[in-house]
Amino acid sequence: MTWLVPLPVVIPLLGAALTLVIVRRPAAQRAVSLLALSCTLAVAVTLLVLTTTGGPLVVEVGGWVAPLGIVLVADQLAALMLVVSSAVTLCVLVYSIGQGVADGTVGAPVSVYHPTYLILTAGVTNAFLAGDLFNLYVGFEILLAASYVLITLGATESRIRDGTTYVVVSLVSSLIFLIGIGLVYAATGTLNLAQLAGRLDALPGSVRLVLQSVLLLAFAIKAAVFPLSAWLPDSYPTAIAPVTAVFAGLLTKVGVYAIIRTETLLFPGGRGTDVLLVAALLTMVVGILGAVAQSDIKRLLSFTLVSHIGYMLFGIGLASTAGLAAAIFYVVHHIVIQTTLFLTAGLIERRGGSTSLDHLGGLARLAPLLGVLFFIPALNLAGIPPFSGFLGKLGLLQAGVGHGGVLAWLLVGGGVLTSLLTLYAISRVWTLAFWRTPHLDVTGAGDAAEESTAVDRAAGSRLPPLMVAATVVLVVLGVGLTVVAGPLFDITADAAAQLRDRQPYVRAVFPDGAP
Amino acid sequence: MPNLLLVVVVGVLFACGVTLLLERTLTRVILGLTLLGNGTNLLILLGGGYGGPPIVGVTPQSEMSDPLAQAMILTAIVITLGMTALLLAMAYRSWVLTGHDEVQDDIEDRRIMQRAERDQGPESQDDADGEPALVPDDEGTSR
Numbered sequence: 001m002t003w004l005v006p007l008p009v010v011i012p013l014l015g016a017a018l019t020l021v022i023v024r025r026p027a028a029q030r031a032v033s034l035l036a037l038s039c040t041l042a043v044a045v046t047l048l049v050l051t052t053t054g055g056p057l058v059v060e061v062g063g064w065v066a067p068l069g070i071v072l073v074a075d076q077l078a079a080l081m082l083v084v085s086s087a088v089t090l091c092v093l094v095y096s097i098g099q100g101v102a103d104g105t106v107g108a109p110v111s112v113y114h115p116t117y118l119i120l121t122a123g124v125t126n127a128f129l130a131g132d133l134f135n136l137y138v139g140f141e142i143l144l145a146a147s148y149v150l151i152t153l154g155a156t157e158s159r160i161r162d163g164t165t166y167v168v169v170s171l172v173s174s175l176i177f178l179i180g181i182g183l184v185y186a187a188t189g190t191l192n193l194a195q196l197a198g199r200l201d202a203l204p205g206s207v208r209l210v211l212q213s214v215l216l217l218a219f220a221i222k223a224a225v226f227p228l229s230a231w232l233p234d235s236y237p238t239a240i241a242p243v244t245a246v247f248a249g250l251l252t253k254v255g256v257y258a259i260i261r262t263e264t265l266l267f268p269g270g271r272g273t274d275v276l277l278v279a280a281l282l283t284m285v286v287g288i289l290g291a292v293a294q295s296d297i298k299r300l301l302s303f304t305l306v307s308h309i310g311y312m313l314f315g316i317g318l319a320s321t322a323g324l325a326a327a328i329f330y331v332v333h334h335i336v337i338q339t340t341l342f343l344t345a346g347l348i349e350r351r352g353g354s355t356s357l358d359h360l361g362g363l364a365r366l367a368p369l370l371g372v373l374f375f376i377p378a379l380n381l382a383g384i385p386p387f388s389g390f391l392g393k394l395g396l397l398q399a400g401v402g403h404g405g406v407l408a409w410l411l412v413g414g415g416v417l418t419s420l421l422t423l424y425a426i427s428r429v430w431t432l433a434f435w436r437t438p439h440l441d442v443t444g445a446g447d448a449a450e451e452s453t454a455v456d457r458a459a460g461s462r463l464p465p466l467m468v469a470a471t472v473v474l475v476v477l478g479v480g481l482t483v484v485a486g487p488l489f490d491i492t493a494d495a496a497a498q499l500r501d502r503q504p505y506v507r508a509v510f511p512d513g514a515p
Numbered sequence: 516m517p518n519l520l521l522v523v524v525v526g527v528l529f530a531c532g533v534t535l536l537l538e539r540t541l542t543r544v545i546l547g548l549t550l551l552g553n554g555t556n557l558l559i560l561l562g563g564g565y566g567g568p569p570i571v572g573v574t575p576q577s578e579m580s581d582p583l584a585q586a587m588i589l590t591a592i593v594i595t596l597g598m599t600a601l602l603l604a605m606a607y608r609s610w611v612l613t614g615h616d617e618v619q620d621d622i623e624d625r626r627i628m629q630r631a632e633r634d635q636g637p638e639s640q641d642d643a644d645g646e647p648a649l650v651p652d653d654e655g656t657s658r
Binding site: 164179 | 536541543548550552555558561562563583584587590592594597598601602605608609612613617618623637
């Protein structure tokens with residue numbers, strides 16, 4: 001069944017080519033995109049089942065033998081990430097189709113939207129499947145190139161301004177990654193991850209530390225780890241809602257995935273773990289303090305995104321199987337929840353005419369369904385007990401306590417504090433945007449609410465059903481993570497054990513031992 | 516000593532690239548990124564080792580340089596080219612929209628400036644009742 005492995009990359013790429021050809025027929029374009037992403041999701045689920053039962057699957061692209069040719073490796077971690085990412089991209093696609101239909105902008109300038117979106121998906125899946133450091137770089141470049149187009153879509157003044165920050169920072173991080181690749185190649189003579197696992201072990205500790213630092217630096221920029229995270233809240237919020245949502249959900253997590261992969265496979269037990277833990281603590285606390293200070297929902301959510309990256313780093317930095325398992329679980333949870341919240345923010349913008357907490361008010365009465373769609377994922381993000389956010393945080397805290405040590409205990413404290421502050425930030429949004437009486441007119445609160453949104457009511461008095469449906473599906477998916485938390489934790493624990501062992505991955509690529 | 520010369524060139528390219536990258540105008544940032552990209556490519560070339568052209572029949576196998584490093588550089592050049600084109604388009608668009616290609620202050624800075632204006636707004640309104648008093652205040656806070 002190894003022929004399935006390249007499909008998650010190939011299908012979206014073919015879809016992108018096809019949608020580019022039929023650029024004048026929007027209906028067909030939409031159908032092709034939907035079909036391509038549905039197929040990707042189906043393949044991803046199949047891959048997850050196959051890797052869970054039978055271990056990692058490997059394809060040597062073009063039939064070239066492993067250390068010379070490029071390999072695509074689907075192990076449990078990669079397959080799990082594929083499933084979550086393709087499910088989320090599919091939902092966001094439906095949402096954006098709903099938005100396009102509602103706005104009547106299905107035609108001209110947005111005709112590049114579908115091909116670009118599919119290329120973005122292909123880049124993400126390629127990064128997850130890459131068994132080769134350079135192929136990982138190419139995956140990153142594919143997804144970044146597509147994201148540059150998406151973030152500046154429409155090329156308004158603010159998008160160009162914020163897009164510039166994003167593009168330049170991303171380009172610098174890519175260059176650092178490329179420098180890292182050059183150094184790794186100069187030191188070891190290979191870029192194949194499985195072969196590197198053995199060869200890096202043989203290097204002197206100082207050289208390994210340099211290589212680890214350069215790669216970690218590059219991925220930390222992409223994952224928005226604290227001292228390198230200032231670009232994110234500055235650039236994400238200006239893009240259109242579905243684009244922000246998919247960026248927030250996926251792009252930073254690809255960086256986290258790359259950190260997990262390199263830290264476990266290439267540099268296990270290195271001296272980087274303490275650095276990771278300190279960075280995790282700072283990312284969590286500084287990020288959430290930023291969120292507390294915001295008065296715009298999208299920017300607030302961007303800051304919570306940065307902050308919660310810290311939780312994943314916490315799990316990775318513990319360098320234990322329990323920590324890694326919880327971190328992977330948290331990545332899955334966070335992709336779904338953060339995307340949902342940004343989609344809901346898009347709906348709020350449509351309904352309330354703004355995402356600024358200074359202007360919004362009374363949404364709970366105006367649109368009760370919207371309230372539910374915000375409330376559930378928001379509580380989930382903050383980590384209220386029945387939800388997956390709580391389970392993920394609990395797993396991380398348990399792993400932290402089990403690890404012991406001053407730093408780990410500090411992080412446990414920081415994690416609890418961040419969770420509380422997240423709840424505070426989220427409840428501020430809830431009280432101001434949803435519960436507060438609209439403050440335009442003291443005499444008739446109801447009338448004021450009507451007036452304040454009169455303009456938007458004219459534009460689209462009801463939320464487009466397709467957009468709501470896509471958001472509902474994601475909310476249900478987020479709640480569903482709680483229901484399947486047991487089996488999911490089994491999978492992530494299994495994946496973490498395999499990652500820590502390293503041998504399953506290496507043996508899958510080189511059955512006769514690494515050359 | 517061709518290798519040492521190349522190492523120095525890489526260092527100079529990186530230094531110039533970083534300096535240009537810290538500039539405010541996008542055109543200079545693009546030039547900086549191009550220099551950095553070239554420096555990185557040279558670095559990879561150095562990593563590939565020194566030798567003859569890797570063509571069977573031209574160079575004996577033991578004296579060939581590493582072709583993989585060169586293949587990677589080709590890929591990197593293509594990617595850098597695409598990115599430079601995109602950035603140039605963005606710089607042009609920025610020029611069309613705003614008349615310059617400077618990267619403006621980020622939204623946080625602008626918000627702090629707005630707050631400062633808002634804080635001063637009511638006071639001056641009480642004093643002089645409106646616009647004339649506001650104008651000098653505005654300029655004062657934005658500097």
